[in-house]
Amino acid sequence: MISHSRPTIDDSDVKAVIETIKSGYIAQGNKVRELELEFSSYIGMQPGVATSSGTAALHLALIALEINDGDEVILPTYVCTAPLNTIYYVGAKPVLVDIDEDTFNLKVSDVRKKLTKKTKVIIVPHMFGQPANIDELLKIGLPIIEDCAHSVGAHYKGKKTGSFGIISVFSFYATKVITGGEGGMVLSTESKLLSKIKDLRDYDAKDDFKVRFNYKMTDVEASLILSQLAKLPFFIARRKKIAGMYNASLSDCNFTLPVSCVDREHIFYRYVVKIKSDVRVYLEALKRKGVMCDIPVYRPLHRYLGLTGFDSADQVYQSAISIPIYPSLQTREIDSIIKALQRVNERLS
Numbered sequence: 001m002i003s004h005s006r007p008t009i010d011d012s013d014v015k016a017v018i019e020t021i022k023s024g025y026i027a028q029g030n031k032v033r034e035l036e037l038e039f040s041s042y043i044g045m046q047p048g049v050a051t052s053s054g055t056a057a058l059h060l061a062l063i064a065l066e067i068n069d070g071d072e073v074i075l076p077t078y079v080c081t082a083p084l085n086t087i088y089y090v091g092a093k094p095v096l097v098d099i100d101e102d103t104f105n106l107k108v109s110d111v112r113k114k115l116t117k118k119t120k121v122i123i124v125p126h127m128f129g130q131p132a133n134i135d136e137l138l139k140i141g142l143p144i145i146e147d148c149a150h151s152v153g154a155h156y157k158g159k160k161t162g163s164f165g166i167i168s169v170f171s172f173y174a175t176k177v178i179t180g181g182e183g184g185m186v187l188s189t190e191s192k193l194l195s196k197i198k199d200l201r202d203y204d205a206k207d208d209f210k211v212r213f214n215y216k217m218t219d220v221e222a223s224l225i226l227s228q229l230a231k232l233p234f235f236i237a238r239r240k241k242i243a244g245m246y247n248a249s250l251s252d253c254n255f256t257l258p259v260s261c262v263d264r265e266h267i268f269y270r271y272v273v274k275i276k277s278d279v280r281v282y283l284e285a286l287k288r289k290g291v292m293c294d295i296p297v298y299r300p301l302h303r304y305l306g307l308t309g310f311d312s313a314d315q316v317y318q319s320a321i322s323i324p325i326y327p328s329l330q331t332r333e334i335d336s337i338i339k340a341l342q343r344v345n346e347r348l349s
């Protein structure tokens with residue numbers, strides 16, 4: 001069985017983790033500081049703040065921007081529930097917007113429609129590794145939090161995602177682009193916001209009391225992420241290579257393939273196609289051929305909240321499937337995936 005996703009871990013990763021464990025310094029320490037420097041410099045930003053998860057990073061970002069009760073936060077409906085949760089953590093009101101059917105990213109015209117006097121910030125995920133329409137979103141003039149959980153190393157107009165918003169957040173969960181098992185990072189153009197976030201991450205040895213968190217990353221996680229970061233250019237090249245193979249082999253199938261946009265570099269965290277027949281039946285047929293595909297977003301947020309009027313997200317939800325793509329996929333596995341898709345396509349469309 002070919003799994004839908006899995007981390008790409010090699011001996012050098014294992015060695016890095018063992019060295020850290022043996023050093024006796026396993027909680028937040030020098031490795032976390034080293035990662036904060038190296039990761040930020042890779043994105044092209046001043047040193048950020050490492051956290052225990054992407055969710056913790058988003059939570060601290062909203063607090064640092066002073067988002068409170070009654071404030072409205074815009075986010076797309078077609079994303080996992082992590083950003084939605086963090087908006088509720090700070091007592092703010094989520095305002096969902098529809099997506100662009102081709103890129104799966106925020107639909108800018110819908111963002112503009114849903115702005116009110118209370119809108120304080122827009123959360124912008126770069127879905128599946130394809131950068132969102134950043135220029136058009138920045139033109140709105142509100143602060144932007146880039147959610148780069150899918151887009152580490154992706155470029156928009158020659159600059160990396162995570163260098164456009166006032167704050168950007170990253171996730172190092174097991175199956176993300178690079179991993180520490182868990183982990184997150186906050187970057188910002190504003191040093192003041194970073195100091196605030198750093199202070200809130202950790203409760204110990206403070207001169208005053210206010211509500212703070214334990215959102216620290218461990219040195220064990222940081223040493224794994226550092227080891228992965230060194231291989232990131234290779235990981236991205238491999239993802240793009242596999243996407244190219246899928247593009248070439250699946251163009252005759254009855255699919256809508258991923259779009260490429262001028263000035264945007266997609267890193268293919270996910271390879272998502274839209275099919276014309278029933279998604280469940282399709283996934284089941286692929287599974288019988290030994291290939292685990294999946295729906296890319298478990299459930300659009302408006303469906304959890306009982307809201308309607310998100311036609312593009314609904315259309316995508318009913319037609320999108322995510323095909324295995326990760327650096328450790330072997331060539332023979334890629335061949336089996338392509339063959340399985342071609343066969344199932346013939347039979348079901």
Ligand SMILES: *Cc1c(COP(=O)(O)O)cnc(C)c1O
Nearest residue numbers: 053054055082125149171172173
């Ligand atoms: C994974 C993910 C998160 C949350 O990151 P965790 O590290 O799992 O907390 C947030 N946003 C998006 C788009 C994600 O994919």
